[in-house]
Amino acid sequence: MDPIRNPYAPGAGQRPPELAGRDRELDQFDVVLERIAKNRPERSLVLTGLRGVGKTVLLNALRSQAIGRLWGTGKIEARPDQTLRRPVAAALHMALRELAPRHRDPERIEYVLSVVKAFALRDAPTKNAPRWQPGIDVPAARGRADSGDIEIDLTELFTDAASVGSDLGVGIALFVDEMQDVPPADLSALCAACHELSQTGAPLIIVGAGLPHLPMLLSSSKSYSERLFRYHRIDRLDRHSADHALTAPAARENVNFTPDALDALYDAADGYPYFIQAYGKVTWDTAPATPITAEDVKVAAPDAEAELAVGFFGSRYERATPAEREYMRAMALLGDGPVATAEVATSLGRRPSSLSPARDSLIKKGLVYAAERGSVAFTVPHFGHFLRSQPA
Structure with a gap:
């Protein structure tokens, strides 16, 4: 069939043509956004799961929901060798830029940006990473979020940033991918800041995504983290959702699958969203016409497995x-x-x-x-x- 019309999209963090099986998480996040906007207490969120289950895709979808409700948003990808100061400052700078055009007090925005800059400038320079200069065209504040203690500074920064969202009747959502890679001291500070904000009702939440051991890391950093976050285990798709991820985008191109083909694809992909996209893409290119059959899947499977062996498995194996x-x-x-x-x-x-x-x-x-x-x-x-x- 025409490869140009192929709807499947196997890629790191790339949204599939049909985000199947995640309605529960999307609906619950809508409730979280609405409750916070109405000054109701809510917890920050943590998504956990293996690689290839679509955590980053879901994180981006949740961010789109927040943007749709006119929240200020920012996103970072944690790295084990990088403190939170630079990425958090950049993410909050982005969130404040989203909110600034609707705020009636430019001086208020400038003040909070000055606090963001002060927080960023406390990042200690190293030989390979000289002092970072954030692109914020205001003088850095003094005496706010600049103590050098990441826990104190993060709490003050979040409090001031959240006040801008409160002025507008919305909130700020900070999305943290690969959250298990946040350095231990910074992870502890992040929990402490979220704890403080939850007590004051400030409209700022963290939405994190990470590997299955992330809850254990959070619990080790602060004992109360088990009650601080709402945890969502993101797993492989059930049979109905896996079939829908394949059939819905194909139907929009007037292409169908036989029941045997769907059986074969589910056996091959095992319900993992990345594998579903990988097998779906190669099978589409292999099939001569609609409907796609189990024989088409059988012919395509070796090519799909070869691509996964190089791009999904092999690239990781080579790092070892x-x-x-x-x-x-x-x-x-x-x-x-x-x-x-x-x-x-x-x-x-x-x-x-x-x-x-x-x-x-x-x-x-x-x-x-x-x-x-x-x-x-x-x-x-x-x-x-x-x-x-x-x-x-």
Whole structure:
């Protein structure tokens, strides 16, 4: 069939043509936005799940909802080697620019921007990263959000930024992708600032997305974080939603699937949104005509698997050192679910302590996560199957 009309879109964070199976999260976020606008108490949100389940896509969809309600929004992608000062300052600068044209007091906006600038300028310069100059054309405030203590400064910054949203009867939403990579001290400060704002009812919320162990990291940083956030586990799609993700965009192009084709595609993609888009795209290009059949899926599957092996699995595998690959291969041979670190050590004939550097590095690279105490699991679905298919 015509590849130009192919509706499927496998890409990192790229919105699929049909955002299937996420109505519950979208509807609940609408309630959150409405309640906060009416000065009702609400918690910030955290989305967790494996890679490829659509966390970033959903995060962007939630941001679009906030923009549609005229909120100020900003988004950051956390990095393990970067403090929050620069990205948070840039995100709040963007949010304030969205709200400024509707605010009646330009001096009020300028003051809050001066606080944002003061907060940003407390970022300590390094040899590889000289002092950052934010593009804010006002003098930096003095005595506000500039103490150097990230917890104090973040609380003061959020309080002042939220007041602008309050003036307009809306709020500010800060979206944080890869939230598990926020440095521990900054994650603790973020929780403390959210806690303070929740007590005062200030209209600013955090919407974070991260790997499955993010709730554990938040709980370790502040014990009250379990009550501070509303957690949503984002998982693979059920059969109905997976079929809808394929059939709805195809129907708009007057293309159909046979029931057997949908069976084969669900077996191949296992309900994971990224895989659904990947198999759907290659199958469309392979099929000669509508309806798409199970035979078309069978012919297309090797090409889809080859693309995933290079772009989805292989790119991550190449980031690992030989010692890290040995560790992951041992994990894969023990099974697809969480495995005990002691079992990994036993299978390699090593002491657990000698493998700690490889495990910790894999966690830092986002290839595995600590599923629970004493066990690890892959952050990427089907990664164990991919590793077992590779030559030793």
